[in-house]
Amino acid sequence: MTKVKDATIPTIPAQARLSRWFGRNLIRIYAFFGFTYLFIPVAYTFAFSFNDSGKSNLIWKGFTLDNWQNPCGAPEICTALGNSIKIGLLATIFSTILGTMIAFAIGRYAFKGRSTSNLLIFLPMATPEIVLGASLLSLFLVFQINPGFWPTVIAHVVFCISFVVVTVKARIASLDPRLEQAAMDLYANELQTFRRVTLPLVAPGIAAAALLAFSLSFDDFIITNFNSGTLTTFPKFVYVSAARGIPAQANVIGSAMFFLALAIVIAGQLISKKTKINK
């Protein structure tokens, strides 16, 4: 009887092993480069936020923490930031409320005109921003309303609603209708069922939609440009300063927003992980 110990395990030659590893991991290597590429401008922005630049942040002059300690140093920058945040919050509130109501109507009920409604919601997303912005400006001019704060809020709500509807609708679609039936079976009337079962379960979707709306609003430039007149927002500020050189404080704010948003998303992930402990 041949001893198993004596049998030799065939070894794969080193070159073949290398090419096999390569083939299996080609995509991973590619993905690594892809992520690096994604982060280049972010890293650059972050790095240059420490530049001792003065007014023009084009060449590296020296490392300093001044910018981070004094983020409102550049003229108008914090006004712009404040406006962006105010507009963002208002636009988020209105678009989330209106959008959630629409999402429930379309996602829950079969009614005449449902597919038309779906189409109507899709239209703002399919319209180029420049058309949205320009058309609203035209309308405001006809009614002799000057571009400014409220026209901008209105404009933002217009393009945010569709995204809210899509996000909330997706969450509603994943809701098991039997849960609401179970609630009614257990003596909850329609209002109680909505309050105690439907809403808590849809809430994460609404939260995600609100976050999305805020980031879309905060980052918007084209539509804002058409409808804000003399009011500055953060993106407008950056665009205008782009010619002569963006102050390093803008980099500070941009980087800070990045880390804040990252923290929020990671926190959200951790929370949802906690409520799903595997047995």
Next chain:
Amino acid sequence: MSSILSKVKLPYLLLLPGFLFLFTFFILPIVNLAQTSTQTPIADGDTGQYEQTFRFANYIDAFVENREQFARSFIFAICATLLALAIAYPLAYAIAFKSGRFKNILLVLIIAPFFTSFLLRTVAWKQILGEEGFVVPPLRTLGIIGESTTLTSTSFAVVLGMTYNFLPFMTLPLYASLERIDPRTMEASGDLYANGITTFRRVTLPLSMPGVVAGTLLTFIPAAGDYVNAAILGNPNSKMLGNVIESRYFRIVDYPTAAALSFTLMAAILILVTLYIRKAGTEELV
């Protein structure tokens, strides 16, 4: 309360505020834009004063005068979309199938860069690709590009910027679609004598088509109307339609032409999108 709000009425009530809002601030403006597009300047009037003359020739004038920018917008948008697809697909694939327990982290990392203002990022690219950046000098030293070629203020930079900025709009739908594929179908394909490439071609790719369609639409549509990338990273010869419309509104104050151009842009996009959807066959987009 529940007896009053019968199931029949409730959806309409829910839709009312939102649709009223959209009607006033989306439909009406577009209708208004339509009626602006056929106006002509009032003779002897100030700049910016127009009267309604139903001059449909405005469209022809606008198109002819700006056909170069028209073509450029669509070419750039298509290039950016294809590039984005080429970059995003393997990325989405890697996250969906090859990331193991890092999946959620990687997803966050895909969206994370876009928490920085997109203008800051675009300007960053301008400086990175510029004379003082870290791309051009090494390339010059290596002799890959000549002393006089620049990377910024080129169409190349514009397309690159557009690709970069719209990448998440391509990656996320692709990922969502790929994620839904049961990996066992790919195993089954291998079991039935297909190698890696064939499996991809015949199983994975077709199953991921809804994501491809959604991603390309979500990228192409905003890209066609973009002008920020062209403004920051381009030069006067790389102007897109968006730049023209913007200047007609703010600098030249030629509302009818701007309106006509806007509509033509929208119409062109809608036609292309409808043809594309018909061919690709996806119905439920929203």
Next chain:
Amino acid sequence: MVDVSSATRGDLRLTRITKTYGDFTAVDDLSLTIPEGSFFALLGPSGCGKTTTLRMIAGLEEPTVGSIHLGTTDITTKRPYQRPINTVFQNYALFPHLTIFENIAFGLRRRGIKNVDADVNKVLDLVELPHLAQRKPTQLSGGQQQRIALARAIVNRPALLLLDEPLGALDLKLRRQMQIELKWIQREVGLTFVHVTHDQEEAMTMADTIAVMNEGGIEQMGSPADLYDNPKTAFVANFLGQSNLIKGRIEGADGDNLVVDLFGQKISMPKSRSHAVDSSIYAGIRPEKFRISLVGTPTRGNVLTGGHIEEVSYIGVSTQYQVAMPWGQELMVFEQNDDGVPPFDKGDQVLICWEPNFTFALRGDEDVEAGTEVAPDDLDEDE
């Protein structure tokens, strides 16, 4: 507030219930009385209307025609939350965002009861899961979720407890165990249980009364023994267990018995067990009631001659035979392996005999194949 006083208790009475969806009739003129305190099963294949009927009792669907009474109260148009009836759903439908404790307490709280602790803990003890009170449903196994779903319904002491194929998603062993437990709980708590299932073994194990449903109507209703021993239709005969149905004619009477001709051979059976309307019948005998013996051995009772063994299947507990008869039919025979006698062989020429009292007769115009299709195990049907 929901009234769970005695006025809304009592027997459940469905009167001429019909439910249509457009052209499709799910439930067709069904009338039924479920006695208070019993364990009642609605048994039938996919699409027979049993789940629809259950949902109408719960109030989750409204009948197109007909009425539903609980005791003396007409509950036909009452909303689900107005009925003292609770449901254990097929996929359990536990609220994922609430703890187990809050899931169970849900119904009590909606009814305005302030101190829920005692009731919730009592029912958690009943299902033997008190340690899971603070967990969330996603952290529980299938079997545990099923028991919590049951607890959540029972804690409200409803007049009627409805169970919609609650054991379908469990593996075999767990299912068998739960069948016994459910029966025990029903006796302990004294509630009326209405159990919907397509598994005839499950229905027979658990229920006091079974209603066999087919295509929107009730084929036959009775105790498991009644239905099994004396089926009235081919569907019931084939759906519950297996039957041999042999075409024949009633030739005459002999006291309390009938003389029946089966392809030239004469047998006798009790008049009371015939459901025929004329002389054309199908004589039915369960396979385990047949006895095989070799030609030449003495026999008793009814005898059929001329058969030979086509197939032998040894199953441990029993041996199953397919016996080919001269008129072309193959009869099934189940013999218990309880006497150490070796089984018969393929090709053996045999006689089949059985006690006449085990024979039942169905109408001659019955569809002999009814109830024999194997329905796919459809867990998520909404019939």
